[in-house]
Amino acid sequence: MPPSHASTADSKPAGPSGGVQSLERAFDLLERMADAGGEVGLSELSASSGLPLPTIHRLMRTLVVCGYVRQQPNRRYALGPRLIRLGESASRLLGTWARPYLSRLVEETGETANMALLDGDEIVYVAQVPSKHSMRMFTEVGRRVLPHSTGVGKALLAHTPADEVRALLARTGMPAATEKTITTPEGFLDALEQVRRAGYAVDDNEQEIGVRCLAVSVPNSPTSAAISISGPAGRVTEAATERIVPILQQVAGELSDALASNGTNGG
Known part of the structure; x- marks a missing residue:
């Protein structure tokens, strides 16, 4: 009062x-x-x-x-410090709001769908809906990873100024999760340029061998958020990418609208 x-x-x-x-x-x-x-x-x-x-x-x-x-x-x-409690609760709620949209992604692409946020210097997964295939990807909700080896990390950092990206990478380091992980700031900045040009991000065996991930950011999200699908490289092929990316982009836009309607003025 x-x-x-x-x-x-x-x-x-x-x-x-x-x-x-x-x-x-x-x-x-x-x-x-x-x-x-x-x-x-x-x-x-x-x-x-x-x-x-x-x-x-x-x-x-x-x-x-x-x-x-x-x-x-x-x-x-x-x-x-009281904001931390609110933020943690809101992050969980964001994942809850996202689940119906991730379920649609699974229905339309056949692959596991994820939502992740940028929390400080790390990526945190806040929601997942698994694929119905017997061979599928699984990422535990709450898991934290470094941005440089993930599709969601690239999607989330694609429009961050280069000097800020360099500073983040200097703080986190760039350990190799696989032999395909990008391990130099220049290489990562080049990858972000590709994301800006293409409109989506790819993790091509960079976090786990045999796994490909496609990711897009959620436009105008109240906090930096991205959604992705991940599956075996044998299924997430170049041809599959052409089919899946427009679906990812459409769902991201619809999720953006849904988050906005839960915001101020209902707009």
């Missing part, structure tokens, strides 16, 4: 959304903090949001009291 001295401008409905303006502003500030790397000063928030400092100070003080923001010793503000 807002402090009793909050201005009417902060608490009145905000236009056609019918929302409470102070809530919309508070969540906007949290988003801006995340975009800035998780830690900002009040003046930075004021400059990026256009809100006056007293308004930002009041909103941030409320978020600090609630545990969603904490004030650092240097007086800057950082995202708080």
Whole structure:
């Protein structure tokens, strides 16, 4: 509940959304903090949001009291630990929302379908629907892998600036999962260029010998997300790729629309 001295401008409905303006502003500030790397000063928030400092100070003080923001010793503000619990729950829910779309992928492609997110420097799988074939791929939900050896990793990083990709690879290293794993930053950046050109990513025996994976990012997802199919290289051939990629892209677009309808304003 807002402090009793909050201005009417902060608490009145905000236009056609019918929302409470102070809530919309508070969540906007949290988003801006995340975009800035998780830690900002009040003046930075004021400059990026256009809100006056007293308004930002009041909103941030409320978020600090609630545990969603904490004030650092240097007086800057950082995202708080209570957001972790919300984020973990939301990631699980994202996987739940995705399952019907992954089931469609399995029906239309015959292969195992996955959804993965970029969590920090790692890929985490949040949902999977297995193929009905006796020979099929299986990735445990919750499994974490490094981006450089996966199709979903390439799909998720394809539009990330090259210097940020290099920094990530420097932090994680590029261990070889197989002899086909890309193990140099230049090689990985070349692969990302291919993803941008083709509109989809391929893991060709790079995570596991005998397995091919096709992946696309989910457009406009609230967090970086990708969906993929994976199967034996003997089934996921070049001919199969031409048939499967348009299905992947269509399902990704429909999933994007579904996630947006669960977001603000139902839009």
